[in-house]
Amino acid sequence: MSESDANAMNLKVSTGACPSHLGPFHKLNDSHPDLYRKLVIDAFVVKYGVYGFFPKAYDLIYLSDESPNITFSGRTRGRVAILTSSSYNMVIKPLQNSKEAEIATRAGKLEVGPNQFDSLPGFLSEEYVSGKFINDNSANHDIMPQPVDIGIKVGSALTKLHENQICYNDTTLSDPEKRSHLIINQAGNIKLIDFGLSLSLNEYPNFSIEETFNYVRTMPIYRLFSAMNPTREDVHSFLKSYQRTFKEISPDTIYDRDIQFLTEGLQLMGDVLTEPDKTDFMKGFYEAYKR
Ligand SMILES: Nc1ncnc2c1ncn2[C@@H]1O[C@H](COP(=O)(O)OP(=O)(O)OP(=O)(O)O)[C@@H](O)[C@H]1O
Ligand SMILES: [Mg+2]
Numbered sequence: 001m002s003e004s005d006a007n008a009m010n011l012k013v014s015t016g017a018c019p020s021h022l023g024p025f026h027k028l029n030d031s032h033p034d035l036y037r038k039l040v041i042d043a044f045v046v047k048y049g050v051y052g053f054f055p056k057a058y059d060l061i062y063l064s065d066e067s068p069n070i071t072f073s074g075r076t077r078g079r080v081a082i083l084t085s086s087s088y089n090m091v092i093k094p095l096q097n098s099k100e101a102e103i104a105t106r107a108g109k110l111e112v113g114p115n116q117f118d119s120l121p122g123f124l125s126e127e128y129v130s131g132k133f134i135n136d137n138s139a140n141h142d143i144m145p146q147p148v149d150i151g152i153k154v155g156s157a158l159t160k161l162h163e164n165q166i167c168y169n170d171t172t173l174s175d176p177e178k179r180s181h182l183i184i185n186q187a188g189n190i191k192l193i194d195f196g197l198s199l200s201l202n203e204y205p206n207f208s209i210e211e212t213f214n215y216v217r218t219m220p221i222y223r224l225f226s227a228m229n230p231t232r233e234d235v236h237s238f239l240k241s242y243q244r245t246f247k248e249i250s251p252d253t254i255y256d257r258d259i260q261f262l263t264e265g266l267q268l269m270g271d272v273l274t275e276p277d278k279t280d281f282m283k284g285f286y287e288a289y290k291r
Contacts, residue, residue, distance in 0.1 A: 021049040051081050051092055054125050056117040060085055075179075077196050082128060089128035090117065096196030097210055100124065103166055104195040110164060112157045113192050129193055131185035135174035137272045145188040147277040151284025153190040154182070154262065159290050162255045165201040169214060170194060171258050173265030174272070201254065205246040209236070212243045215254070255291065 022045070028036040039045045044052050044061060048070060052061040060068045066085055074080030077096040083089065091114070095101060104124055107113030119125040134150065145153075154171075161168055171192075172181045181194050197214045199207070207215070216222040216239070225238055262285070266278045273281065 021046055024050050051083065054092055054117075054120055054123070056090055056125050057083055057092060060087065060090070077194075084128065089130065091124075091126050091128050092119075093124050093126075095122055095124060097198075097214060098208075099200055099211075100195055100198070103198045103200055106164060106166060107161065107192070107195055107198075110160045111191075112160050113195060129183045129185070129191045131183045131191075133174075133180040134182045134184055135178055135180045135269055135272050145184065147273060147281040148284035149188065150182075150184065150190065151281035151286075152288040153188075153284075154281075155285040155288030157190060157192060158255075158258050158262075159288065162258070162291055165204075166195075167199040167201060167254050168192060168195070168258050169197045169199050169261075171261040171265060173262065174269045175265075176268065199254065201251055204251055204254075205249070207243060207246055209239050209243060212239045212246075216242055252291070259285075259289075 022036075022039060025036065025039055028039070047067070048057070048061050051057050051070065057068075060083060064085065064087060066087075068083045068085035071082045071084075072079055073082060074093060078094045080091060080093040082091050101116070101119070101124055104113055104126065105116045108115045108126070114127040114129050117125040117127070132144070158168065158171070170181055172179065174180050181192055183191050183193060185191070197217075199211050199215060222238075230238065263282065266273065266281060269278070
């Protein structure tokens with residue numbers, strides 16, 4: 001064992017100061033110290049951490065001749081791992097809500113979101129959607145379709161989701177930090193990524209507290225309420241009382257929020273789209289959007 005491996009072993013796991021790639025395994029140091037020691041110095045575990053144990057990633061990491069590249073992204077939901085190789089690319093991300101896996105699977109089958117692969121509890125494993133974000137004006141303008149055509153594709157994607165009782169609830173075309181949930185591929189087709197805030201209306205008007213929170217969190221009334229530094233109990237009773245009001249909120253009102261976020265996002269894209277482009281986008285959208 002090299003000196004650095006020995007140093008890694010000597011870190012006090014009980015204080016949480018274990019090597020970062022071993023976070024999920026650190027209890028093994030108590031129960032199976034021999035196995036833990038092997039993991040500390042295993043080149044694949046050092047490089048890929050837990051990600052190599054996801055079924056689709058296992059093939060890529062342990063069974064192929066080539067070592068995939070791994071990079072990390074993600075903000076709200078935590079660490080998003082992106083594995084790229086010449087055979088395929090994939091993403092592994094922690095779930096952001098308890099129904100996300102089910103909703104993302106439905107969206108994948110509808111070809112609106114990334115295809116979902118077998119995963120491990122608490123995470124999604126999904127197809128990496130290659131292409132560019134709609135707000136990426138850096139280069140390769142030749143692959144950017146006309147705004148009207150993007151609008152048509154977004155209109156038909158949201159139609160499919162709404163027909164299947166899914167409110168996407170995060171149609172972020174471009175946020176103030178230039179992040180987006182809309183990817184356009186080389187062929188000009190689009191996919192929406194990140195179903196972390198999406199709502200299934202299969203049981204409308206019954207929504208869980210978590211779903212109620214995902215619905216209200218962006219509303220002015222909730223922002224105002226949060227600014228008053230509510231206690232956990234206050235938040236819970238606010239959500240409980242909002243939860244009861246869903247029977248007075250029509251499904252149409254809920255689905256409308258996808259269109260509202262879309263139009264708000266367009267307004268933030270002045271550096272990529274001109275005013276006529278925005279009008280064309282929405283024209284395309286309404287041509288395709290059916291409810
Ligand atoms: N399936 C995917 N295909 C391609 N890129 C992806 C995919 N999923 C996630 N990403 C990339 O990782 C980033 C973060 O993923 P995601 O949006 O799911 O997490 P997040 O925590 O909500 O991050 P953010 O706050 O930036 O939206 C995305 O903005 C995108 O760049
Ligand atoms: Mg996101």
